[in-house]
Amino acid sequence: MRNVKISALGCYVPPRVLTNDDLAKMVDTSNEWILERTGILERHIADPDMATSDMAVMAAKAALEQRGIGGEEIDAIIVCTVTPDHMFPSTACLVQHQIGAKKAWGFDLIAACSGFVYGLTTGAHLVGAGTHKKVLVIGADTMSRIIDYQDRTTCVLFGDGAGAMLIEPAEEGEPGFVGFKNEIDGSGGPALKMRAGGSRLPASAETVAQRLHYVDQDGQAVFKFAVRRMGDISADLLAECGIQSSDVKLMIPHQANIRIINSAAHRLGMKPEQVMINIERYGNTTAATIPLATRDAIAEGKMAKGDLVLFTAVGAGFTSAANLWRWAY
Ligand code: UT7
Numbered sequence: 001m002r003n004v005k006i007s008a009l010g011c012y013v014p015p016r017v018l019t020n021d022d023l024a025k026m027v028d029t030s031n032e033w034i035l036e037r038t039g040i041l042e043r044h045i046a047d048p049d050m051a052t053s054d055m056a057v058m059a060a061k062a063a064l065e066q067r068g069i070g071g072e073e074i075d076a077i078i079v080c081t082v083t084p085d086h087m088f089p090s091t092a093c094l095v096q097h098q099i100g101a102k103k104a105w106g107f108d109l110i111a112a113c114s115g116f117v118y119g120l121t122t123g124a125h126l127v128g129a130g131t132h133k134k135v136l137v138i139g140a141d142t143m144s145r146i147i148d149y150q151d152r153t154t155c156v157l158f159g160d161g162a163g164a165m166l167i168e169p170a171e172e173g174e175p176g177f178v179g180f181k182n183e184i185d186g187s188g189g190p191a192l193k194m195r196a197g198g199s200r201l202p203a204s205a206e207t208v209a210q211r212l213h214y215v216d217q218d219g220q221a222v223f224k225f226a227v228r229r230m231g232d233i234s235a236d237l238l239a240e241c242g243i244q245s246s247d248v249k250l251m252i253p254h255q256a257n258i259r260i261i262n263s264a265a266h267r268l269g270m271k272p273e274q275v276m277i278n279i280e281r282y283g284n285t286t287a288a289t290i291p292l293a294t295r296d297a298i299a300e301g302k303m304a305k306g307d308l309v310l311f312t313a314v315g316a317g318f319t320s321a322a323n324l325w326r327w328a329y
Contacts, residue, residue, distance in 0.1 A: 001128035005176035005328035006120075008166040010062025011295045012055050013159075013282060014046040020156070027152035034156045035280075039258025043159025043283030045144045051085045053094035055162035056140035059291070060099050063136065063164040071099035075132040077106030078122055080115030080139045080287040082194075082316070083146055084108055095138065104136075112192070113254045113315025114182070115139055115287035116163070117323050120311065121180045123167040124323075128177065130169075138164040139287030146194060148214035157256070158215070159283035163291020175306050175326030181237040185229075188318030191221040226260045226314040231267030234312045237322040238268075243308070245269045248324075250303045254313030255279035255289040264312070276302060286315070303327055 019042045020031035034040055046055065056079055064071060079091040092106035111118040116139035123135040140162035149155045170176040195216050196207035207213060230253060238245060245268045253261045258279055265275045276297045285292060290311050297303050305327055312322040 001125070002130055003170040003172055003174060003176045004124050004127040004167055005170035005174060006165045006325060007168045007328060008063040008067035009163065009291060009295055010059045010064070010066060011161070011163040011292050012058035012062065013044040013161040013292070014050060014055065016045050016047060017042050018045045018159070023156055026149055027155060029152045029156055037259070038157060039277070039279045040156065040283045041280040044161060046142050046160045050142070052081050052083050052140045052142045053085045053091045053098070055142065055160065056091060056095050056138045056164070057098040059140065059162040059164040060095055060136055060138055063166050064099065067166055071101040072103065074099070074101040074104045074134050074136050076126055076135045077101060077104050078109055078119045078135065078137045079106070080109045080111065080119040080137070081141050082110055082112050082115070082286060083142045091140070111315065111319045112317060113256060113284070113286050113289070114313040114317070114319035114321040115315070116290045117311050117313050117321035118182055118319070120165065120167070120323050121182055121321070124177045124180070127167050127169055133169060135167045136164055137167060138162065139291055141286035141288055143284070143286055146213065146215055148211055151214065153219055154215050154217055157284050159285050161282055161285035161288040161292055163288045163295065165291060170328060175328045178308070178324035178326060179237060179241045180323045181233055181240065182321045183233060183319070185318045185320070188221070188225055191218040191225070191318070192316035223257065223260060225318055226256065227263040229318065229320045230260065230264035230312050230314045233320045234264070234268055234310060234322045237324060241324055243324065247308055248274060248310045249307035250274060250276055250297055251310045251312065252276045252290055252293050252297060254315065255282065255293060256284045305329055
């Protein structure tokens with residue numbers, strides 16, 4: 001596999017903000033409970049006329065602009081999402097058209113909160129094989145469309161957003177992709193799912209009346225799995241690559257709950273300054289948390305060219321993912 005690098009990053013969050021106090025007016029909750037149990041202060045919510053592809057296009061255009069290229073140079077587009085505009089055509093098709101990526105193929109990747117790291121792994125291998133030169137990996141989710149704002153156990157957690165990274169060939173010795181470890185444990189499927197709307201239980205008047213088209217979660221089961229697996233899969237990847245946790249400049253974990261992040265980081269022996277947290281601003285944006293956290297980490301001067309960065313996530317499935325990259329710009 002040839003050396004590959006992340007050469008650009010673009011993000012988008014919708015301007016409208018939903019605060020904890022706003023939510024306390026909608027369900028029986030409080031700013032104190034949400035902040036203490038999750039670390040979230042506010043999240044961004046898309047207006048009704050904005051769908052996942054719209055946010056994905058904004059993020060993609062920002063990445064292309066940073067790199068100074070047009071969409072026609074892109075070879076493949078991977079959109080990681082659990083909230084596609086439609087079941088088909090894929091969101092990747094909608095993005096391809098909007099950014100003028102005339103020679104690109106692409107697809108949607110469903111891996112929930114692990115989606116973006118799976119996407120990075122896939123993109124790295126497409127470029128690493130020598131068959132693709134520019135692959136755009138986008139994480140985009142409009143979680144507000146599948147959240148029950150009458151369910152206080154889920155509605156406080158999620159927000160909307162998108163992020164895109166461009167993967168390209170790198171010279172030997174240039175900072176780039178170091179390694180990956182991704183897994184599925186399908187026994188965890190029932191703990192986090194959307195019950196209706198697929199081929200198992202198609203949409204009907206009954207499924208709508210029973211509120212089965214929303215995120216359905218056993219929070220404690222997900223929490224326990226996430227703490228254990230996020231720490232372990234990251235430790236396994238570091239061991240396979242012969243890297244100590246102290247060598248990692250920044251761990252950029254999926255932002256689902258500050259307590260999950262802190263526990264996983266503690267299991268890995270990471271110091272607080274090695275862990276990126278921005279959940280207070282965006283909540284859990286599913287496939288978009290990692291690019292958004294990377295953008296903020298760069299802006300805050302927490303990582304720079306050559307630094308070793310650990311992306312890690314756990315999500316519905318259960319899916320788990322870890323990637324090590326040396327940041328290339
Ligand atoms: O990216 C993957 C996606 N999901 C996750 O990563 C989520 C993983 N799970 C979690 O983050 C946590 O389990 C939650 C934040 C969802 C819940 O926190 P918890 O500390 O596990 O709370 P709990 O479920 O044990 O509930 C404790 C209490 C319950 O009341 P009782 O039964 O003790 O009277 C809940 O009904 O807190 C209550 N509760 C709330 N109270 C105020 C649950 N949600 C709320 C709320 N406001 N929003």
